[in-house]
Amino acid sequence: MEMAVFLLFAALALVSSLVVVLHRNPIYAVMSLVVTFVSIAVMFVLLGAPFLAAVQVLVYTGAILVLFLFVIMLLNVSGDSSRGFDLHKALAAVVAAGFALLLLTLFWGRYHGLDLSPLQESDVALKPLARALLDTYLLPFEIVGLLLLAAVTAATVLARRSQDTSS
């Protein structure tokens, strides 16, 4: 059962992520990235992190990608300027494949054959996670909050139309 779910969503993630990088229409890219992110959320559930899965869907697909869509439609971004298959893309494909293979051999060599024990009810409890987040890692948590504030300010300043004070 678990294996079947994994295989289904792994295939879905791979196919949709390929569509993300290969499709010329950015709207399609965002839509298929939604599928990829939801598949990764399923992986989180399988790995015993349902909270992360919910946050993943809520933050990534529910907010970040909607923002992308908004910007794409606002700017009316059309397809890519480079068409067809050229040397540049061939090189990119080689580099990407090489990197993926390198990672794959590293991971496979070191971690192959390690089985995970089935999940217990206590493994997915939320209270320990909350304690870790707001107690053990309180300082990083606050710093991330500060970072978000800085990002909001920066985004507002950047995207704001200049008020014609200088020109």
Place this chain on the structure above:
Amino acid sequence: MTVPVSWYLALAAALFGIGILGVLSRRNAITMFLSIELMLNSVNLTIVAFARSFGDRAGDMTAVLDGNVLVLMVIAVAAAEAAVGLALFIAVYRGRRSIDVNRLNLMRW
């Protein structure tokens, strides 16, 4: 049957590779940005998989929690990054009427 941890790692490696392909081959800033998000997500997947594997072997949950907290931080930072990045795109588009990175060569020597 449970899924071995190496399979998750393999999936993450493949997704990371696809993300690299996107960043290197596309010339549209939005698609490149999407590929970066994809790479971030594949890294998140490895973090969760590693955390679970370590926690499982050590028989203690704190490793799993550490991994989950780290992923939460990554998601939050990714959100901040997306907000600033998209604001930059809008600012660039306003000046140049395009967000094709091949045409953003004003600062090139």
Place this chain on the structure above:
Amino acid sequence: MSFELLATLAKTGLWMALLLQVTPIMVWVERRGSAMIQDRLGPNRVGPLGLFQALADAVKFMCKEDITPAEADKFLHRLAPLLALVPALTTFVVIPFGPDVTAFGRQVPLVVAGAETGVLLLLALASLGVYSLVMAGYSSNNKYSLLGAIRASAQMISYELALTLAVVAVLLPVGSFELSEVVRYQQGQFLGWIPKWNALPQFVGFLVFVVAAFAETNRLPFDLPEAESELVAGYHTEYSSMKFALFFMGEYMGMATLSCLAATLYLGGWHLPFLSYSGPWWWVAAQGMGVLVGKATLFLLFFVWVRWTFPRFRFDQLMRLGWKVLLPLAVLNLIAVAALTVGGVL
């Protein structure tokens, strides 16, 4: 098949059966209600009081020609109406409609999926609803549709923040994401006779939630994505026949599940004080579902009432309300609730 699976299927079936009735009933309520408010008669030809009007509408929808614009993006144009139903048909799984009951010698919780991440899961699934709107607006290749889609995406993310913060304030004193716990927390009375519902101590959060819910479901006064007087019909301008009907159903079912959520978070959910939930399991389940549906109906009627009473907002007013009024209110509410929770008042 295991007993758990059968029980889950039965519960899902019950929800589906109820949710699918929402659209025809609400169409009738909306049309007759608007007629009453505007001192008209409304549909009164098909059946007594026009009750079968929805049936006639359904037949009309099925018989109409299904038009896809020539320049439309065919794939997305077809996919969008299907996606409109996804949040509506998935979010109900975490809403409880009764206490744990003992049926056929087993303990059965009266909720489809009693996940510990409960509300979070619901919000996550509900946040996927915007994609159908955006897809529809983009794929139609029509400027009005596109404007509707842009408005929808901006409106949804803006109001989701306030909505989520209001929900978080409810969860704080409860200490759990699970909606069953939220309902349990609200059992009991203040002063012996006022039900201990969250709507009373958290009326600011309640207000924020209801206003944001209007925006999330694209109902007037916040129906900017489809504003008839400016955008023809917004994102579903280019849709006809059953595809349009699916958007229609998605909107009403989304309203229904959001009403159920509002009833659960703020009005005590399936629980009604002075009602003893005892007896055979099916009676307990029927009571719980009845109370929940009754409370949700109040919200649905409120939705209709507001729609025919208020004028539409302008888009900049909408954004200003969301970011400069609702969001600060929600944050203040959250801080106040957190302080009261730590102080042991709530």
